[in-house]
Amino acid sequence: xxxxxxxxxxxxxxxxxxxxxxxxxxxxxxxxxxxxxxxxxxxxxxxxxxxxxxxxxxxxxxxxxxxxxxxxxxxxxxxxxxxxxxxxxxxxxxxxxxxxxxxxxxxxxxxxxxxxxxxxxxxxxxxxxxxxxxxxxxxxxxxxxxxxxxxxxxxxxxxxxxxxxxxxxxxxxxxxxxxxxxxxxxxxxxxxxxxxxxxxxxxxxxxxxxxxxxxxxxxxxxxxxxxxxxxxxxxxxxxxxxxxxxxxxxxxxxxxxxxxxxxxxxxxxxxxxxxxxxxxxxxxxxxxxxxxxxxxxxxxxxxxxxxxxxxxx
Amino acid sequence: xxxxxxxxxxxxxxxxxxxxxxxxxxxxxxxxxxxxxxxxxxxxxxxxxxxxxxxxxxxxxxxxxxxxxxxxxxxxxxxxxxxxxxxxxxxxxxxxxxxxxxxxxxxxxxxxxxxxxxxxxxxxxxxxxxxxxxxxxxxxxxxxxxxxxxxxxxxxxxxxxxxxxxxxxxxxxxxxxxxxxxxxxxxxxxxxxxxxxxxxxxxxxxxxxxxxxxxxxxxxxxxxxxxxxxxxxxxxxxxxxxxxxxxxxxxxxxxxxxxxxxxxxxxxxxxxxxxxxxxxxxxxxxxxx
Numbered sequence: 001x002x003x004x005x006x007x008x009x010x011x012x013x014x015x016x017x018x019x020x021x022x023x024x025x026x027x028x029x030x031x032x033x034x035x036x037x038x039x040x041x042x043x044x045x046x047x048x049x050x051x052x053x054x055x056x057x058x059x060x061x062x063x064x065x066x067x068x069x070x071x072x073x074x075x076x077x078x079x080x081x082x083x084x085x086x087x088x089x090x091x092x093x094x095x096x097x098x099x100x101x102x103x104x105x106x107x108x109x110x111x112x113x114x115x116x117x118x119x120x121x122x123x124x125x126x127x128x129x130x131x132x133x134x135x136x137x138x139x140x141x142x143x144x145x146x147x148x149x150x151x152x153x154x155x156x157x158x159x160x161x162x163x164x165x166x167x168x169x170x171x172x173x174x175x176x177x178x179x180x181x182x183x184x185x186x187x188x189x190x191x192x193x194x195x196x197x198x199x200x201x202x203x204x205x206x207x208x209x210x211x212x213x214x215x216x217x218x219x220x221x222x223x224x225x226x227x228x229x230x231x232x233x234x235x236x237x238x239x240x241x242x243x244x245x246x247x248x249x250x251x252x253x254x255x256x257x258x259x260x261x262x263x264x265x266x267x268x269x270x271x272x273x274x275x276x277x278x279x280x281x282x283x284x285x286x287x288x289x290x291x292x293x294x295x296x297x298x299x300x301x302x303x304x305x306x307x308x309x310x311x312x313x
Numbered sequence: 314x315x316x317x318x319x320x321x322x323x324x325x326x327x328x329x330x331x332x333x334x335x336x337x338x339x340x341x342x343x344x345x346x347x348x349x350x351x352x353x354x355x356x357x358x359x360x361x362x363x364x365x366x367x368x369x370x371x372x373x374x375x376x377x378x379x380x381x382x383x384x385x386x387x388x389x390x391x392x393x394x395x396x397x398x399x400x401x402x403x404x405x406x407x408x409x410x411x412x413x414x415x416x417x418x419x420x421x422x423x424x425x426x427x428x429x430x431x432x433x434x435x436x437x438x439x440x441x442x443x444x445x446x447x448x449x450x451x452x453x454x455x456x457x458x459x460x461x462x463x464x465x466x467x468x469x470x471x472x473x474x475x476x477x478x479x480x481x482x483x484x485x486x487x488x489x490x491x492x493x494x495x496x497x498x499x500x501x502x503x504x505x506x507x508x509x510x511x512x513x514x515x516x517x518x519x520x521x522x523x524x525x526x527x528x529x530x531x532x533x534x535x536x537x538x539x540x541x542x543x544x545x546x547x548x549x550x551x552x553x554x555x556x557x558x559x560x561x562x563x564x565x566x567x568x569x570x571x572x573x574x575x576x577x578x579x580x581x582x583x584x585x586x587x588x589x590x591x592x593x594x595x596x597x598x599x600x601x602x
Binding site: 030032033034035036037039040041043044046047048049050051052054055058111113114115116117118119121122125127128129130131132134135136137138139141142143144145146147149151153154155187190191195196199201204206209219222223226227244247248250251254255269272273276277282285286289292293296297300 | 320321322323324325326327340341344345347348349351352354355365366367369409410411413414416417418421423426429432433436437438439440442443444445446447448449450451455456457471472474475480505509530533534536537541552553555556559566569570573576577580581584585588592595596
């Protein structure tokens with residue numbers, strides 16, 4: 001049982017020795033798993049499920065501390081899907097999620113193909129490349145703010161200068177800010193995807209490579225017809241993770257630009273944070289959260305469903 | 314492109330000949346520079362005399378501890394201590410909760426098990442970020458017990474106690490332990506707690522390394538939760554403090570570099586120390602969903 005799947009009900013792994021008969025003993029045996037599960041279930045209930053229920057409830061009210069909440073039905077949601085700031089934030093979130101996911105997967109795959117192998121030197125390269133993933137996002141953001149320093153002698157602008165490209169404003173200009181945030185996400189995400197791909201590549205049947213060589217397939221065709229099909233489950237994993245992560249993007253935007261300049265990098269989570277914790281529009285913020293939650297669930301299930309259908313074929 | 318052997322998809326690492334070696338060296342050097350370079354530059358620059366962001370460099374010039382002295386004046390040690398309290402307490406709680414839940418899921422059969430499994434899986438779709446607004450209200454007045462966790466480090470520790478990934482990795486591992494050992498202990502009259510503690514747990518030691526390193530990184534990287542919980546700088550964790558240090562024009566960029574390096578090192582050291590467990594966790598079924 002390598003993969004995690006909920007065990008089928010009714011499958012008894014153990015012919016448990018019949019306890020010396022009283023009903024009370026058996027009752028206790030029935031309680032045992034719940035005692036062991038209790039800490040996790042209590043914590044999940046308090047900090048995951050109760051907030052989720054609260055979010056759904058709050059999203060239907062105009063939340064007014066001390067005055068009592070006023071039922072507004074779908075008004076908050078209407079604001080989320082019609083308000084220009086929200087629409088812009090939804091657009092930025094989708095763009096950032098798609099760009100970071102796609103960029104990380106493509107670059108991660110290229111990196112994985114380059115460093116696949118057994119040599120010691122490859123192990124060193126892999127470890128070094130993986131470091132951005134290990135670093136806390138807050139550290140990554142500070143480092144990139146410095147790298148992006150918009151003066152002509154800032155780090156990246158200096159490098160651009162060597163190849164004759166003009167200094168860029170990066171995070172400080174509306175035209176480049178979102179792309180700059182995306183690049184940081186890819187820089188941190190690609191090494192992670194690389195590691196997952198390497199694990200997937202290790203599982204590709206080597207005899208297929210030999211067969212492809214015997215048939216005279218070129219390196220490119222070998223990749224296309226042997227390697228990539230074998231990596232399909234890996235793509236599914238990475239897309240699922242990206243769906244869960246992409247929607248909630250907050251920390252890097254909050255620290256790099258906080259939604260600026262002029263709202264050009266405002267994503268849903270930074271907007272919700274501002275509405276909820278700075279402007280006290282809790283109802284609207286909650287509606288935004290519920291929309292995000294739904295998007296996450298739908299995307300995740302869609303990836304899983306697509307995977308299941310492919311497996312059936 | 315003809316690979317000399319058939320053990321990699323591209324055969325790039327196996328190409329022989331002088332030109333191939335040169336190309337390989339250039340490609341690998343570029344990779345390391347792009348991905349590890351910025352973090353290496355942080356290490357170098359934190360020990361340098363850096364006046365402004367243009368002084369960020371990979372080449373050490375004058376070594377000095379000034380940045381760290383200034384950072385200590387800015388209370389960085391207090392933030393570091395807060396971070397360690399949160400990661401220590403949070404990790405201990407997370408491991409205890411995970412092994413306990415995993416024992417029930419891996420070694421028991423009970424009605425409602427599938428539902429519990431699905432509930433735990435579903436929490437992966439409920440990150441702190443999305444729940445931020447209602448979570449801050451819950452933290453201010455925890456249901457049933459009515460405790461206010463805002464402004465206390467407990468508010469950053471208790472919510473990270475239950476983490477689906479950690480429970481699932483542990484469950485997967487515990488399923489592999491032969492049932493005969495448990496049965497033998499049961500015949501000898503050992504109870505559940507005894508079996509859990511003396512039979513199952515010792516055999517799970519390798520998996521403890523996996524959930525330990527992942528839990529450490531997860532808690533160290535927390536941003537939204539400390540942001541919601543901290544009322545003022547007395548409760549700042551180090552990652553949280555970086556932003557206020559940067560906003561302080563008087564402090565200068567050197568202090569931010571020193572503080573950022575201090576926030577980077579624990580996670581890098583933990584990763585390098587537990588690399589094998591880290592790789593096992595990455596390729597475990599819990600990631601495969």
